[in-house]
Amino acid sequence: MKLKEKGIKVGVSNKHIHLSRKDLDILFGDGYELTPIKDLGQPGQYAADEVVDIVGPKGTIPRVRVLGPVRKDTQLEVSKTDAFKLGVNPPVRDSGDISGSEGIKIVGPKGEVEIKEGVILAKRHIHMHTDDAAFYNLKDKDIVSVLSKTDGRNLIFQDVLIRVSDKYALEFHVDTDEANAALLRNNDLIYIIEEF
Amino acid sequence: MKLKEKGIKVGVSNKHIHLSRKDLDILFGDGYELTPIKDLGQPGQYAADEVVDIVGPKGTIPRVRVLGPVRKDTQLEVSKTDAFKLGVNPPVRDSGDISGSEGIKIVGPKGEVEIKEGVILAKRHIHMHTDDAAFYNLKDKDIVSVLSKTDGRNLIFQDVLIRVSDKYALEFHVDTDEANAALLRNNDLIYIIEEF
Numbered sequence: 001m002k003l004k005e006k007g008i009k010v011g012v013s014n015k016h017i018h019l020s021r022k023d024l025d026i027l028f029g030d031g032y033e034l035t036p037i038k039d040l041g042q043p044g045q046y047a048a049d050e051v052v053d054i055v056g057p058k059g060t061i062p063r064v065r066v067l068g069p070v071r072k073d074t075q076l077e078v079s080k081t082d083a084f085k086l087g088v089n090p091p092v093r094d095s096g097d098i099s100g101s102e103g104i105k106i107v108g109p110k111g112e113v114e115i116k117e118g119v120i121l122a123k124r125h126i127h128m129h130t131d132d133a134a135f136y137n138l139k140d141k142d143i144v145s146v147l148s149k150t151d152g153r154n155l156i157f158q159d160v161l162i163r164v165s166d167k168y169a170l171e172f173h174v175d176t177d178e179a180n181a182a183l184l185r186n187n188d189l190i191y192i193i194e195e196f
Numbered sequence: 197m198k199l200k201e202k203g204i205k206v207g208v209s210n211k212h213i214h215l216s217r218k219d220l221d222i223l224f225g226d227g228y229e230l231t232p233i234k235d236l237g238q239p240g241q242y243a244a245d246e247v248v249d250i251v252g253p254k255g256t257i258p259r260v261r262v263l264g265p266v267r268k269d270t271q272l273e274v275s276k277t278d279a280f281k282l283g284v285n286p287p288v289r290d291s292g293d294i295s296g297s298e299g300i301k302i303v304g305p306k307g308e309v310e311i312k313e314g315v316i317l318a319k320r321h322i323h324m325h326t327d328d329a330a331f332y333n334l335k336d337k338d339i340v341s342v343l344s345k346t347d348g349r350n351l352i353f354q355d356v357l358i359r360v361s362d363k364y365a366l367e368f369h370v371d372t373d374e375a376n377a378a379l380l381r382n383n384d385l386i387y388i389i390e391e392f
Contacts, residue, residue: 001392080376081277092348092379123348145352152288152319156341156352180276181377183288196197196392 001196003147004136007189008126011041011171012179015078017052017064017106018071023115027052027108034068041171042127044069054078055105058087073098074106074115077122079177093120094161122175125161126192127168136192140164145193146172150183156193157182197392199343200332203385204322207237207367208375211274213248213260213302214267219311223248223304230264237367238323240265251301254283269294270302270311273318275373289316290357318371321357322388323364332388336360341389342368346379352389353378 024032028050036046051063054076061082075098083090090102102119105112126144133139142162148155157178172190179185220228224246231245247259250272257278271294279286286298298315301308322340329335338358344351353374368386375381 080379081372084376152355154354156354158350158352159348176277177373177376180280180373183276 001147002194003191004194006135007191008146008170008172009041010179010184010186010188010190011173012184012186013077013122013173013175015054015061015064015076015082015176016047016067017054017077018067018073018075020072020074021070023074023106023113024070026111026113027106029110032110034066034070036068040067041169043167043169050108053107054086055107056086056088059085061085072096074113074118076104076106076115076119077175078119079175080121081177083119083121088119090119090121092123094123094125095120122173123161124157124159124172124174124178125163127171127173128162128164129168129170130164130166132170133162133164138162138164138192145196147191147193148182148184148188149191150188153181153183155182157190197343198390199387200390202331203387204342204366204368205237206375206380206382206384206386207369208380208382209273209318209369209371211257211260211272211278211372212243212263213250213273214263214269214271216268216270217266219270219302219309220266222307222309223302225306228306230262230266232264236263237365239363239365246304249303250282251303252282252284255281257281268292270309270314272300272302272311272315273371274315275371276317277373279315279317284315286315286317288319290319290321291316318369319357320353320355320368320370320374321359323367323369324358324360325364325366326360326362328366329358329360334358334360334388341392343387343389344378344380344384345387346384349377349379351378353386 035049038047048066050066088102232242234243244262246262284298342353
């Protein structure tokens with residue numbers, strides 16, 4: 001197996017929600033502004049102080065973190081473990097591709113919203129700055145395989161989507177199920193496989 | 197990539213506990229006998245009606261299923277997700293290899309036990325009858341890689357231990373994190389990789 005040189009840092013995504021302007025108004029009150037408390041790996045993205053409760057047909061997950069800034073559509077990203085708890089069956093999707101995905105009820109301090117779609121399992125992906133893409137000889141929407149090396153639980157993630165933008169920082173995003181299966185933690189390094 | 201023909205059924209192991217005779221006595225009462233309610237994939241193994249509460253430094257997991265029959269040593273098998281909840285850091289181990297693993301408190305209806313070791317993340321493995329091992333041209337303790345094919349989340353599990361006995365039935369055992377990462381369910385088929 002031949003690996004591309006220079007490992008890529010892991011960012012583990014816990015369950016979280018992006019809100020549309022309209023849903024933020026309903027959940028937190030008209031004209032409400034999110035309170036950034038922590039910058040995320042990708043420039044401009046932040047964890048907000050705000051949380052909401054997610055109510056599924058089989059269970060509730062309280063205090064799910066809102067990420068900012070607001071987006072065009074509300075999107076809830078959960079792991080399969082979370083999905084079992086809620087009793088929903090979301091598809092694996094790229095961020096933003098929510099058509100026909102699962103619906104759910106969202107409860108905030110000022111109101112609640114029932115979304116018809118927007119619940120997804122995020123497809124694992126690597127964010128790359130344009131310069132990184134040149135270094136790795138990859139382009140936006142390429143699919144690669146990645147080697148994760150953890151004693152006794154080595155794993156190869158196939159179906160890893162490459163996302164390229166001059167606004168992105170180099171980072172491999174997985175959800176908590178994927179991270180726990182591979183015993184990966186934030187800032188661990190993984191390697192793109194050049195050749196099997 | 198060349199796969200060995202004939203897929204192998206997946207068995208997903210949820211958190212569970214095996215009890216020693218001594219600990220069963222303390223937790224459920226002297227001379228107590230487990231009540232089998234469901235046969236497992238491996239001949240002679242069963243899920244018992246009995247459950248115990250597991251108390252870790254950070255949290256409790258109630259109603260953890262006891263598997264029978266009793267074993268030489270008490271052994272609690274959890275996922276990394278469970279381990280975070282409990283606040284323990286168990287190593288990846290083959291079943292039975294508990295020396296120096298994590299301790300925990302176990303609470304039953306008649307008493308409680310504090311084990312000094314016995315908490316592990318089970319190392320993924322394939323049980324094979326001797327005839328299957330001959331078919332696949334493998335022997336006990338071999339390590340293989342396995343392909344899991346699920347739309348959008350194809351994954352290769354490396355470090356898969358082969359266990360051979362004329363008392364075993366053919367089955368690939370993973371924990372719930374590994375199953376959820378790959379979107380695998382009981383009785384799905386995976387394939388041993390013969391050559392990359």
